[in-house]
Amino acid sequence: MPTVTSADGTTIAYSRVGSGPPLILVDGAMCYRAFGPAAKLADALAGSFTVYFYDRRGRGESGDTKAYAVEREVEDLEALISAAGGEVVVYGCSSGAALALEAAKRPDSRIRKLALYELPAVTDSTHQPWPVDLLERTDQLIAADRRSDAVQLFMKTVGAPGFMVAIMKLTPVWKKLKAVAPTIPNDLRVLGGTGAGKPLPADRWTSVTVPTLVMDGGKSPDYMRNSQRQLAEVLPNAEHRTLPGQTHMVKADAHAPVITEFLGT
Structure with missing residues (x-):
């Protein structure tokens, strides 16, 4: 099992499949290599990319150093980027989309393109906000x-x-x-308050200038599709796409062709 060591000494376990330019998959909440969509998606993308997917800290075979900070998870991703050769494209799903954006907004980011799927957010009145507590x-x-x-x-x-x-x-x-x-x-x-029922802060990710594809599913609820369109609007260099028939549950056969088309160019 290959691992990398993050800046705070935490061991991050990962898998690598395929060949081609390096692509890193960033999972959402409660998912890891042995539980969630990443393994199937990696296999579907392996013909076009060298795909890296990993256990975020505290999950699967990765370590977990206290106390938690978002910056520590960004450093985990940075360590994997170094292992992948130093310049990568990234796919982030659900809360993994927010983590990918946090990494991409760093001045020294080595992410050259992003594909994001359904950042969890409530940005208008089409759904009740998440509880403030x-x-x-x-x-x-x-x-x-x-x-x-x-x-x-x-x-x-x-x-x-x-x-x-x-x-x-x-x-x-x-x-x-x-x-x-x-x-x-x-x-x-x-996520940092994306479920507050308010528009996404215009300045949170404005420094993410790399080409970005923001996606949602055609069968996802209105509030989710609305929030993805808004995310694409606040990012400086983004486009929005709806995947027909899809929900928040990632299906490899529906995602892989779109990811390959956008990140492989």
Whole structure:
């Protein structure tokens, strides 16, 4: 298992498949190499890129050095960029889109292109804002080792149907979600208030000038598609695209051709 060492000494585990220019995949909340869409997506992209995908800190086989800061996760990604050769393209999904943007806005960023899928955000009145105390409540639940409650709160907040959560709690999936529940507050910090029901701050990512593709799914709710269009508008060099028939659940066969077309040029 290949690893890199982040600036604070944390070991970050990753996998590499394919050949071609380096592409790094950045997962969303509670996902890691053995659980989530990254492995299938990496395989679908391996014919066009050398694809790197990794366990974000606190997940899978990666370490987790306290205390958490968004900058530490950016440094994790930077360490992987160095391992990939120093100049890369990046695909970020869900909260991974926010992390990719945070890395790309650094003055010394070595990211030359971005593809982003469904940054979690509520930016208008088409959906109720996330609770103002969401991060505080989640921190409290994790501190009390109430992992199941933390997962349930997060899934309810992002719109997972109650019946689906109830079914998941009866399957082995729930155990995997509970294992990475302590990283949920990390994702909320990376997102930084994108669910407040207000327009995205115009200046948060204006320094991200690399070509960027912002995507959403045609079957995703209105608030999600609205927020992606707004993200594309606030980024200096972005375009927006809707993937017909798709939802927040990433399907490799739908994403890979679009990613290849945009990031491979």
